[in-house]
Amino acid sequence: MTNIEFVYFDLDDTLLDHTHAEEKALESLCEDSAAHFGDSAFPLVLSTYQKINPTVWHKYSLGEYTKEQAKVGRFEQLLEACFPEGLSRAKALAESYLARYADFWQPIDGAFEAFTSTAASLPVGILTNGFSEQQRAKLKKFPHLEHVSSAIVISEEVGYLKPNIKLFEHAASKVNIQNSSILYVGDSFRSDVEGGVGAGWHVAWYSDQETDLPNVWSFTDWNAFTETIEGIVHRP
Ligand SMILES: [Mg+2]
Structure with missing residues (x-):
């Protein structure tokens, strides 16, 4: 990776x-x-x-x-x-x-900090399923997420839901990055892992379950996630 x-x-x-x-x-x-x-x-x-x-x-x-x-x-x-x-x-x-x-919307413990520190090293975006008005309202409630993001992709606004590969390909072309150079961070095996892998992306699976899928690693600790990202960015 x-x-x-x-x-x-x-x-x-x-x-x-x-x-x-x-x-x-x-x-x-x-x-x-x-x-x-x-x-x-x-x-x-x-x-x-x-x-x-x-x-x-x-x-x-x-x-x-x-x-x-x-x-x-x-x-x-x-x-x-x-x-x-x-x-x-x-x-x-x-x-x-x-x-x-x-x-009752609130951040996952440690996730916003990891998102922000990732954004200091690499361009980031948000790719989400959901009803457009709810997802837009979430971004409005936590404006930092959108402020830091280079791209926001909401399934309903595109016309495909995860795990449809067309949604991932749309997200890749929106930022003009090839699929094999994108990492997706998500919790759902079906939507995020299978969708991301299907599109040729790398996936960081936010889960306590193990996986031996190629180009997929799982994690539960956001500090460990951040350290992995820093390892990727600063690898000599
Ligand atoms: Mg999810």
Whole structure:
């Protein structure tokens, strides 16, 4: 990995703690009005949502669901599972969830510091799946991320979602760097590791799982990540 010229970072659960915001937003919804989910307690609502949402996003990434079907459909499925009598409120609930979700965005410990120190050595960017308005709002809340970035790539604005290689190729051509000289930093095996490898990028996988895939290394410690980047940049 001697020829890295650009580092793209994933946003959710890599730089920003999406999982925390998702849990707190659902908890807030449950606490606000018990009528939303009938007698279903928060742990059941959360575990049900966490089963439904990845499948919805998978279908959205394959083009099987529209954005609206993804955004509202996950709450239709959640209500069907937890409180079918409330099904007519799925759309309102979906909007309310997103508003609450935004209240709980916060950085992953150590990630912003690593992002900033990487940016001192190499040009960086952000490559993220997600609804454009949410991802833009996250960047607005943490303006340093966009300020330091040379490129922001949001799947919905391009028309392909990770792990579609076309999204990675779009991101590479946007910064005019060849695929084999880009490092991607992300937490998802399917979206980030498989997508990045498929595009011919190097991948730093933010995970406690091991991998022997070529051009992929995993890490959980952002200080170790920063040291690896410094090793690449300052290698004689
Ligand atoms: Mg992620």
